[in-house]
Amino acid sequence: MSASTIQLTNREGQVVRLLGRGLRIPQIAEQLLVRDATAKGYVDLAKGKLGVRDVAALVHNAYERGAVSEPEPDHHCSVTLSLEQRQLLPRMAEGKSVSQMATELRRPVAVVRRDAREMLAELGATNSAHAMTRARQLGLLGPRAAQETP
Missing domain, CATH: 1.10.10.10 (Winged helix-like DNA-binding domain superfamily/Winged helix DNA-binding domain)
Incomplete structure (x- = not known):
């Protein structure tokens, strides 16, 4: 494990992965069978561990620092961004x-x-x-x- 790797709890990692799939706090709470405030608490804990304030930065940094595994590549889709x-x-x-x-x-x-x-x-x-x-x-x-x- 590299020095920049951050460890999240299993639940924090689940929440970050669900954020990365586009789910919002109420949807995450429903899927994990917890209250909205509990799901938000996991997000806040993960943000604190990664030193970020924004959910996009949370997801990006979780990937970058090995806190969650990289998503599977999408070889079936091609995009053109300006x-x-x-x-x-x-x-x-x-x-x-x-x-x-x-x-x-x-x-x-x-x-x-x-x-x-x-x-x-x-x-x-x-x-x-x-x-x-x-x-x-x-x-x-x-x-x-x-x-x-x-």
């Missing part, structure tokens, strides 16, 4: 807000918001946490990203 959309992925993985991304990229907030919405649709993701998993499955983030970049 340069503007590709610029959002790593920033989303860092947990940056739309306004932070807009400032950093020197683009209007409304344009960044639109690009983020279109990127989620192209990835087939329901939310930003799900986008982190889809991006890894498609080789746009994570260990396969560098290998598959032309």
